[in-house]
Amino acid sequence: MTGKDFNKWVSDNKAAYGLMDEDWDVLKATAVLVFGHNPKLEGGVVATYRNKPVYKEKNKGENPIQPGEAWICTLNTRHASDGYYFASPLEKIDATYLHELKKDQIGEIAEYIFSHHRDSILPELEERFREINEKANEKEVESRVKDYLEQIEGLKREIAEHQRAQLEYEQMIRALSDRGAQGRSCAEGGPAPAFAERLDAGPAVVRIGKSAIRSDLFGDGRYSVYSSSDRKRLLVRAGRDGNIYCVRNTLCIADLDAVSEFKGEAPLTSEYSEQYGGVVIYL
Numbered sequence: 048m049t050g051k052d053f054n055k056w057v058s059d060n061k062a063a064y065g066l067m068d069e070d071w072d073v074l075k076a077t078a079v080l081v082f083g084h085n086p087k088l089e090g091g092v093v094a095t096y097r098n099k100p101v102y103k104e105k106n107k108g109e110n111p112i113q114p115g116e117a118w119i120c121t122l123n124t125r126h127a128s129d130g131y132y133f134a135s136p137l138e139k140i141d142a143t144y145l146h147e148l149k150k151d152q153i154g155e156i157a158e159y160i161f162s163h164h165r166d167s168i169l170p171e172l173e174e175r176f177r178e179i180n181e182k183a184n185e186k187e188v189e190s191r192v193k194d195y196l197e198q199i200e201g202l203k204r205e206i207a208e209h210q211r212a213q214l215e216y217e218q219m220i221r222a223l224s225d226r227g228a229q230g231r232s233c234a235e236g237g238p239a240p241a242f243a244e245r246l247d248a249g250p251a252v253v254r255i256g257k258s259a260i261r262s263d264l265f266g267d268g269r270y271s272v273y274s275s276s277d278r279k280r281l282l283v284r285a286g287r288d289g290n291i292y293c294v295r296n297t298l299c300i301a302d303l304d305a306v307s308e309f310k311g312e313a314p315l316t317s318e319y320s321e322q323y324g325g326v327v328i329y330l
Contacts, residue, residue: 076123079117079160082113092113096134096163099131100132102133103133112136116141118139120134211258211299253315258304262296264326266293267294268285271291280328281306282328
């Protein structure tokens with residue numbers, strides 16, 4: 048129902064409902080106003096109605112009106128010809144008030160307030176949108192940085208795994224293609240050539256990965272690796288029947304991480320054992 052239709056309906060039915068002209072005049076003089084700070088009066092507020100300022104009636108309403116609040120008010124139009132109105136507050140439009148309204152009523156009020164106070168509302172909406180957008184961008188950046196860091200860590204793990212696999216493949220290739228002289232160059236069950244001499248010269252066995260150890264002690268050839276029952280020591284022996292082939296001074300030992308968890312590259316204490324004919328490594 049449009050405003051004109053409603054006015055006609057009231058005119059046709061006011062007698063049936065016991066309405067007087069002055070009753071309708073009060074309804075027509077009711078408006079929803081959004082108040083702001085009045086720069087001309089300290090602590091005062093002012094709204095706009097039909098492009099004219101609206102001031103609060105003195106001694107009207109128990110609760111003071113604060114800048115930024117929306118109120119349903121009755122308008123005193125006796126000064127309309129002078130270019131301004133006075134308003135008496137009836138009901139504050141706040142969360143409690145809106146909660147009790149129906150959805151279509153809220154929509155109509157919001158539409159009215161926005162259409163009549165667009166200039167004062169838009170800047171605040173733009174500022175809120177900017178803040179929300181900035182926060183959303185910050186979260187997006189943080190999320191992307193986190194994703195990139197996780198991807199980098201994943202790539203590092205993949206590179207380390209590929210390097211380990213490469214060593215294992217090289218061991219397999221060399222073991223298959225060179226079963227002869229290099230394997231026979233180490234006596235079965237005995238120490239590798241110059242094992243003890245290299246150990247005395249400054250041994251250094253380094254754990255470089257989950258399944259890899261490296262040392263200048265380990266030359267080309269086959270090796271057997273044994274773990275102690277308490278999983279605290281490894282015995283590395285050179286021999287032609289060894290199932291591990293050394294590549295670039297590195298041995299890749301299956302399930303080494305299950306025996307001793309890899310916590311980063313670190314040197315391991317080691318010594319040559321004549322009794323066992325090999326190098327004992329303490330994990």
